[in-house]
Amino acid sequence: MYTVFRRSGLINSVKQSQYISNRNAGYIVLVPEIGEDTHAADGVLKPDGLPAFNDITIENCLGAIGQQAGLVEKTVKNFENDIQENKVNVSNLRGIFEELDKVAGPLDTTWGIAKALYLGNSTLIPTKSYMNIHERARIARASKYNSKVLYDALSQQEGNVQGVEARLLQRFLLEGKLNGLTHTEDKRETLRDILVQLGKERASFKNKVNMAVHTFGHTIKDYNLVRDFPVTLLEAISKDSTSLTEGPWKITLQPQIVEGFLKYYPDRMQRWNVWQANVRKASGQQERSLENSTHLQGIRALRKRQANLLGYPNYAAMSMQTKMIKSVDNLKQVFANLVKFAGPAQSTEIEQLQNFAIESGFQNKLDVYDVAYWQRKHLIANHQLNEEHLRQYFPLPNVFTGLFKLSENLFNIRIVERQNVEVWQPAVKYYDVFDNSAGGGVSPIAGFYIDCYSKENKFGKNNGWMVSIRNRNPSAELTPLCALIFNFTEPLQGTPYLLNFDDLNMVFKTFGSALQHLLTKAPYTDLAGLSNIEWDASQVAGNVMCNFLDNPTILKELSKHYTSNEALSDDVLQKIHLLKTSLAGYNLCQELYMADLDIELHQSDAFWLDVVKKLWPVYQCMPLDKKDAHPCSLTEIFSGDWGAAQFSHLYSKVIAADISSEFADKSPAEMTTTGQRFKETFLALGGSVPTAEVFRRFRGRDPSVEALLKSLNILNKTQTTGDL
Incomplete structure (x- = not known):
C-alpha cells in the first residue's frame, strides 16, 4: 500500500486526501x-x-x-x-x-x-x-x-x-x-442535510465491513502449509510474532492477508473458502445484520441527489470537474482503448497458465482464487524468479543510497543527511535537499524525514506514506518539509531489512511523490507540490519513479546481496521485469473492471448487482460466481474518498508510462537532460498549471495509452490490430 497524506483537495469526495471528509x-x-x-x-x-x-x-x-x-x-x-x-x-x-x-x-x-x-x-x-x-x-x-x-x-x-x-x-x-455557494441558503441547507445523511451511511458501510472482516477466522496448525509465506505475512497471522514458525496461524479477511494467502497457500479448497468469504462479506450471502446492500444503494442515491442539487446529471459527472480526464465520455474511450488489447492478452495468459498448471499435476479448470498461486509457481519453475530469494539483493540502506543517487543525477539536486536533528524516535533520519541549478545549492530548498520502522500495523503488507508537514509558502517564509513513513519490521542488530519487489516499488513511488512536494516552485501553498493537482494525476510522479525499476542498469545499481555484496546477475536482471508483465493483461483487466464499475455505479440507476452482471463479461474471462457480492465491501469507493474516482489509480499509470517512455533508451547524459525537463514541469509547477498543459509542455502532445501497453508487454501477447 502507498498513500499520500496532504491537505489539498476539493469538497464532497470529488477530490480529497485520505483524512479529509465532506466539509460544509x-x-x-x-x-x-x-x-x-x-x-x-x-x-x-x-x-x-x-x-x-x-x-x-x-x-x-x-x-x-x-x-x-x-x-x-x-x-x-x-x-x-x-x-x-x-x-x-x-x-x-x-x-x-x-x-x-x-x-x-x-x-x-x-x-x-x-x-x-x-x-x-x-x-x-x-x-x-x-x-x-x-x-x-x-x-x-x-x-x-x-x-x-x-x-x-x-x-x-x-x-x-x-x-x-x-x-x-x-x-x-x-x-x-x-460547497453550494452559488445557491440560496435553503438549497445550501438541503445540501448540508444530504451530506450529514451521506456521512452516516458511509460510516455504517465501513463499520459493517470492519465487523465482517473480524468475524471470519481460519486457523492453520501445520507449518508445512505456511512455510512459503513471506515474513511480513507470517508476522501478521502468527499468534506469537516473535516465533513465526511455531503457530498457530490465523487467517482473517484483512485485504493484504487474503491477497497473500491466495498467492502462497497450497490447499485449493481452503483458498476457495477464504476467497468466497472475502467476496461475500458484508452482503446478504453472509450475516444478515452486516449486509451492506442497503447502505450501498443509499450512498448511491444520496450522491446523485448531491450532484443534481449542484447542477450535475449524476455523481460521476460531478467528479469529472476535478479530474484531468474531464468527462466520462473521454474516460470510457480510454477504457475501450485499453481493453481492446488487454482483453485478448488476458485470455492468452490464462490459457498458458492453465497449461502450466495441468503439466504440474493440477486437474481442475483455473478459477479466480487459483491465478495468483499458479502465477507464482510458474515464475519460479520457468524463470527461476523467487520473490523471497530476490529480497536478499535489496537491503534497505543500499536501496535508499541508490534512490538518492538516481534522483541527484536526474534532477541536479543534492540530498544530504543532517546530524543532531530532533526526531520522534531514534531510527528516524533527516535530510536537506539542495538544488544545484538554483544559485549553486548553497542553502537547502527543502527537507524530509525518513522513518522506516513506524509502529503501524501492516496486516501482512508493508505500507508507505508521504506526509506533508508543510508546503512551500513564500508568504509565510516556509520551505517544503515532509516525512516518509514506512512500517518495515525493525531488523535484528547488524542485519539490514530486505525489500521484496513490491516494497521496492512502494519506496520509489512514495519518494516520487515526495520529490513533487519538495521541488515545487509554485508561489502559493494551495498550488504548490501536490496541492490542486487533479486527482487522476496525483500519483504520476510516484509512478514515474517506479518505472525506473524497469531499467536493468538502474536496478543493478540498487542490488547488492546483503552478505556477499554481489549485484544481481544480468540474466536475472533481464527476467525480473516478468514480475510486472507475466499476467499484465489479466491484471489490467481487473483494474479496468473496478474503474468502470465505480463509474457505472455513480451514473446508472440500475441495481448494483445488475451493473456487475453487465460489466463483468466485458473485462473478465472467468465466470462470475453466483454469490459474489464484492461491491458490498468496497470501502475505498463507498466509505472512502474514491467514489467515481477509482480510475485515478490507473490513469496516473497511463500518464506516467507515457512520460517514462521519454527516458527510455537514452544515455546517462540524455536522461539527465530529460530529467531536468521533468523537474521543471511536473515537479516544479505543482497545481499552478493544469496537468494536461504540463504534459503537453513535457511531451509536446496529448497522452496516449500506447506506452502503458508497451511497458506491460501486452502488445506482444495479442494479434489484435487497430488504432490506439
Missing part, C-alpha cells in the same frame, strides 16, 4: 479540547524552523492548532467585513491570496507535525487526540472556501487575471460551487 460550514461542532487563546504554538518549532520533537506534547499540539485555526478563521472574517465595507481592493488578488497563505502556514505546519507523529508512533499522538487536531485544522483550512462573501467578491474577478492568480481563483470558484 454550519453543522460541525468544534471539539472542546482545543483552546483558541493559548500560546502553545511557541513550543512546536525551533528557531531553525524544524519541529521541536523533543519538546512537543499532545497539549501544545492541541493548543497550537486552536490558536492557529482561530487566526485563520479570524482573517477570513476580517476579509468578509472589509469587503462588505468596501475597505479592500478585491482586484488585488495577489494581496488577498498572500495574506491567506501567511496565516495558513503555521496551521499547516502544526497539522503536519501531528500527522507525522500519529503515523510514526500513535502512542505519541493517540487517535482521539489526532482526530481532534485534524478536524479542527480541516474546518479552519476550509473556511475560506466556505465564505459566500469572499466567493461572490472573487467571482467578479474571473477573466480579469492571468497566470497563477487565475489558477488559484479557479480553485476558489470551483470549491465554492461544490
Whole structure:
C-alpha cells in the first residue's frame, strides 16, 4: 500500500486526501479540547524552523492548532467585513491570496507535525487526540472556501487575471460551487442535510465491513502449509510474532492477508473458502445484520441527489470537474482503448497458465482464487524468479543510497543527511535537499524525514506514506518539509531489512511523490507540490519513479546481496521485469473492471448487482460466481474518498508510462537532460498549471495509452490490430 497524506483537495469526495471528509460550514461542532487563546504554538518549532520533537506534547499540539485555526478563521472574517465595507481592493488578488497563505502556514505546519507523529508512533499522538487536531485544522483550512462573501467578491474577478492568480481563483470558484455557494441558503441547507445523511451511511458501510472482516477466522496448525509465506505475512497471522514458525496461524479477511494467502497457500479448497468469504462479506450471502446492500444503494442515491442539487446529471459527472480526464465520455474511450488489447492478452495468459498448471499435476479448470498461486509457481519453475530469494539483493540502506543517487543525477539536486536533528524516535533520519541549478545549492530548498520502522500495523503488507508537514509558502517564509513513513519490521542488530519487489516499488513511488512536494516552485501553498493537482494525476510522479525499476542498469545499481555484496546477475536482471508483465493483461483487466464499475455505479440507476452482471463479461474471462457480492465491501469507493474516482489509480499509470517512455533508451547524459525537463514541469509547477498543459509542455502532445501497453508487454501477447 502507498498513500499520500496532504491537505489539498476539493469538497464532497470529488477530490480529497485520505483524512479529509465532506466539509460544509454550519453543522460541525468544534471539539472542546482545543483552546483558541493559548500560546502553545511557541513550543512546536525551533528557531531553525524544524519541529521541536523533543519538546512537543499532545497539549501544545492541541493548543497550537486552536490558536492557529482561530487566526485563520479570524482573517477570513476580517476579509468578509472589509469587503462588505468596501475597505479592500478585491482586484488585488495577489494581496488577498498572500495574506491567506501567511496565516495558513503555521496551521499547516502544526497539522503536519501531528500527522507525522500519529503515523510514526500513535502512542505519541493517540487517535482521539489526532482526530481532534485534524478536524479542527480541516474546518479552519476550509473556511475560506466556505465564505459566500469572499466567493461572490472573487467571482467578479474571473477573466480579469492571468497566470497563477487565475489558477488559484479557479480553485476558489470551483470549491465554492461544490460547497453550494452559488445557491440560496435553503438549497445550501438541503445540501448540508444530504451530506450529514451521506456521512452516516458511509460510516455504517465501513463499520459493517470492519465487523465482517473480524468475524471470519481460519486457523492453520501445520507449518508445512505456511512455510512459503513471506515474513511480513507470517508476522501478521502468527499468534506469537516473535516465533513465526511455531503457530498457530490465523487467517482473517484483512485485504493484504487474503491477497497473500491466495498467492502462497497450497490447499485449493481452503483458498476457495477464504476467497468466497472475502467476496461475500458484508452482503446478504453472509450475516444478515452486516449486509451492506442497503447502505450501498443509499450512498448511491444520496450522491446523485448531491450532484443534481449542484447542477450535475449524476455523481460521476460531478467528479469529472476535478479530474484531468474531464468527462466520462473521454474516460470510457480510454477504457475501450485499453481493453481492446488487454482483453485478448488476458485470455492468452490464462490459457498458458492453465497449461502450466495441468503439466504440474493440477486437474481442475483455473478459477479466480487459483491465478495468483499458479502465477507464482510458474515464475519460479520457468524463470527461476523467487520473490523471497530476490529480497536478499535489496537491503534497505543500499536501496535508499541508490534512490538518492538516481534522483541527484536526474534532477541536479543534492540530498544530504543532517546530524543532531530532533526526531520522534531514534531510527528516524533527516535530510536537506539542495538544488544545484538554483544559485549553486548553497542553502537547502527543502527537507524530509525518513522513518522506516513506524509502529503501524501492516496486516501482512508493508505500507508507505508521504506526509506533508508543510508546503512551500513564500508568504509565510516556509520551505517544503515532509516525512516518509514506512512500517518495515525493525531488523535484528547488524542485519539490514530486505525489500521484496513490491516494497521496492512502494519506496520509489512514495519518494516520487515526495520529490513533487519538495521541488515545487509554485508561489502559493494551495498550488504548490501536490496541492490542486487533479486527482487522476496525483500519483504520476510516484509512478514515474517506479518505472525506473524497469531499467536493468538502474536496478543493478540498487542490488547488492546483503552478505556477499554481489549485484544481481544480468540474466536475472533481464527476467525480473516478468514480475510486472507475466499476467499484465489479466491484471489490467481487473483494474479496468473496478474503474468502470465505480463509474457505472455513480451514473446508472440500475441495481448494483445488475451493473456487475453487465460489466463483468466485458473485462473478465472467468465466470462470475453466483454469490459474489464484492461491491458490498468496497470501502475505498463507498466509505472512502474514491467514489467515481477509482480510475485515478490507473490513469496516473497511463500518464506516467507515457512520460517514462521519454527516458527510455537514452544515455546517462540524455536522461539527465530529460530529467531536468521533468523537474521543471511536473515537479516544479505543482497545481499552478493544469496537468494536461504540463504534459503537453513535457511531451509536446496529448497522452496516449500506447506506452502503458508497451511497458506491460501486452502488445506482444495479442494479434489484435487497430488504432490506439
